[in-house]
Amino acid sequence: MKVFHNIAQDFRRNKVIYFLCIPIVLWYVIFCYMPMGGIVIAFQNFTPARGISGSPWVGAEHFIRFFTGPYAWRLIRNTFMLSLLDLLFNFPAPIIFALLLNEVYCKTFKKTIQTISYMPYFISLVVLCGIVVDFTKSGGVISSAVAAITGSTPQNLLGNVRYFRTIYTVSSIWQGLGYGSIIYIAALSGVDTEMYEAATIDGAGRWKQTLHITLPSISSTIIIMLIMKMGSMLNVGSEKVLLLYSPAIYETADVISSYVYRNGFETYNYSFSTAVGLFNSVVNTALLLTANTVCKKHTETSLF
Amino acid sequence: MMKNKKSLSVLCLALAGAMLSTACSSSPSQQSSSAAPSTSGSASVSASSSVPASSSENEAKSDVLDELPLPLTNEKVSLTLWKPWNNDYTPDLNEFAVVKEMEEKTGVHVEYQTVLTSSASEKYGMLLASNDLPDMICHTSNIAYPGGGEKAISDKIYVDMTELVEKYMPNYRKLRLSDEDTRKITVTDSGAIWGIYMLRSNDALEIVPEPSWCGLVIRQDWVKDLGMEMPVTLDDWHEVLTAFKTQKNCEAPLMVTNIGIPKADYFLSAYGVTSEFYNDNGTVKYGPLEEGYRQYLEMAAKWYEEGLIDPNFISNNVSWNAPADYIATGKAGAGTLSWAATADTYVEDGRATDPNLYLAAVQGPVLKKGDVAQSRVTSYCALTPTALTTSCKRPEIAAMWMDFMYTKDGMEANSYGDSSCFTEENGKYSYTDVVMKPSSGLAPQSEQFSHIFGDNLGLVSWQRFDLLNPAERLAAREVYDADGTSLVLPQIELTDAEGLEYNSLYTDIQTMVQEKTAAYVMGTESLDTYDNFIASIKAMNIDRCIELKQAALDRYEAR
Secondary structure (H helix, E strand, O other), X not given: OHHHHHHHHHHHHOHHHHHHHHHHHHHHHHHHHHHHHHHHHHHEOOOOOOHHHHOOXXXXXHHHHHHHOOOHHHHHHHHHHHHHHHHHHHOHHHHHHHHHXXXXXXXXXXXXXXXXHHHHHHOOHHHHHHHHHHHHOOOOHHHHHHHHHHOOOOOOHHHOOOOHHHHHHHXXXXXXXXXXXXXXXXXXXXXXXXXXXXXXXXXOOHHHHHHHHHHHHHHHHHHHHHHHXXXXXXXXXXXXXXHHOOHHHHHHHOOHHHHHHHHHHHOOOHHHHHHHHHHHXXXXXXXXXHHHHHHHHHOOOOOO | OHHHHHHHHHHHHHHHHHHHHHHXXXXXXHHHHHHHHHHHHHHOOOOOOOOOOOOOOOOOOOOOOOOOOOOOOOOOEEEEEEEEOOOOOOOXXXXXXXXXXXXXXXXXXXXXXXXXXXXXXXXXXXXXXXXXXXXXXXXXXXOOOOOOHHHHHHOOOEOOOHHHHHHHXXXXXHHHHOOHHHHHHOOOOOOOOOOEEEEEEOXXXXXXOOOOOEEEEEEHHHHHHOOOOOOOEHHHHHHHHHHHHHHOOOOXXXXXXXXXXXXXXXXXXXXXXXXXXXXXXXXXXXXXXXXXXXXXXXXXXXXXXXXXXXXXXXXXXXXOOOOHHHHOOOOEEEEEEEHHHOOOHHHHHHHHHOOOOOEEEEOOOEOOOOOOOOOOOOOOOEEEEEEEEOOOOOHHHHHHHHHHOOOHHHHHHHHOOOOOOEEEEOOEEEEOXXXXXXXXXXXXXXXXXXXXOOOOOOEEEOOHHHHHOOHHHHHHHHHHHHOOOOOOOOOOOOOHHHHHHHHHHHHHHHHHHHHHHHHXXXXXXXXXXXXXXXXXXXXXXXXHHHHHHHHHHHHHHOO
């Protein structure tokens, strides 16, 4: 009862702010929650002509088909590998970058570096992938450089199943490094400078300061980012994979979302596609909840 | 510190929001499905303006029409037609002069509800879900009623037009019976007519299939330069491509698609197979299971090794038209190209650097001289059916109106536009300056689309292209057309249940075939494993897919 009373009071006090919220809330309801009803087509043989109400129900048939099919294991493995690499390299990269920038005292230099590092983020993904494809073609800049270093003949790097993951991860780091560091730079700017002064007096060098002051100060940010990262662990976006892959490298490049795309939009298996997508979302939610619980237990920070 | 915490939590909220939104938008199929009901209202705003059907039952129902009366009706009749429509230059089909002329002649007002071709498939789904159907629906290549036309009739969405064609469509009836292929294409397996197909002609009121629109081209100037003959057999091609590679320093002598086979299965068809299902004298076969496919892969792997096949074929995403930055720049020597592109702007650009650049059409390669490659692009003479829906209040008027599109007036409206656009003398048509030197400043090839009724319904003449294109391009058509089509399956239809079963089996098979084919061509996998590959696709039940296709082909032949 008290809770309701508090809410009511809060509402009276902050009327305008609640009012401002309305568009965002509506946006979520309309575009994020209402479409979730569409999940039911995973249990149907859906065709747009018959609609959700008219399509026949088939139970878990599509899930059974996916897991007994020849590609389930490969898709999960590929998706998981790309996510894992992302977590191992792409997650710490902006943190390290932010820490390094934090140590730079020349303001002009710092700002220049920051601006340059943001740039790739603002290139459209299509253009970015076009650049990657061009550079890794036989005769492309990267391809030729790799060939010169290893002393082999230039080859199309994207045609080799072994290189796809590297290309995918490195290009992600390149694109997201600067932009990803913003949140950490913001957190760093909030660290009390008096603590550094005190540490200097106590005889702590740069390294010790980073270890004992900077990192603990931004640890809550890092943990929140980590939890959210876990939540999208299996959520490797189809766009980039679709732009980079080709049938020749399905072995390492075909992920759940690109498979969903091919099924849904190239062969119109809407229901099957939704079933696979639903599986993906369920795993993501489970990972998110697990990560959150673990973090809650061991640190005081958690998402909810 | 407190303040810091607060700003952090705001940030987290925002990020959580961003994440949620991406999570939600990652399943577009769900979105589109649930968006259907909300947009359907606007998709069919001007549904048929309900003509009272009571007074006009006197349209001579029992009699079979031999000729269309013009105007078709003396009262004011209004119909609606839904069609996918792309036009960058004129936004509204309803404003076309030719549409107004047609209305004057027929006395029937037609309201066009157009949607962009790119989103037509989706919009079509919404339209069917909306329960607010227009009188007529035009189907383009990416739109089909799920389960086929027969299903649409039994679902009571479309009208069985068999009787209407018999009674009210004399022109269409005559045309479709005049050509055996057309007769088969235009009915369902059980013999019902669910849609009225656009038919191709060459100005005369008869069916003449359009020549093939895409085929193989080669740098003829290089062939000449090297003192060689135009290649005919695979061995000739090997020699010519090798010369391109060594003497012309060409990066990608032959352009192929991203699985390693040129479009229309050129080169592969020399071995008598295609890359997917094909017709072997009435028997459906699947290319990868056949010996010819293996032989092609052996050859292609060797050619790839020798640098004769585009070393970047997997990333170049070649489709029908080989990419301009290759074929018109000296980086490539041969590939597929549509006839309209053989002298297109990009070739003209290429000539700025290499004035001799000449892309000549060439027939598909064969094993020995005298053979003909048998899988060229077919242009069917009957396409894009228009169906009459059950919500049409005046089916007989609609049928007659559709039939009008198969008369001389209709053909002219479809192909040449309104009366200010063309002149006719003894059956020979020419465009006037309205099209040839338009005030819009566009090229005639583009300008025509602001005047003609279009390529979806009625008799459409392809002869008009002769008036709009240079002889160099037109010549390519003849060469493309000289190849055969005996391996190509006709437009067969799977039933609803068959389609579901086929899709669920074939998608994974296709994934494997594409992946392995590319791997064999690139040599990353040895052809010694080919038997294993066949065993795997057999295990994925390719035989059932062939069976389904065979059944559909048998039904088609029996029509």
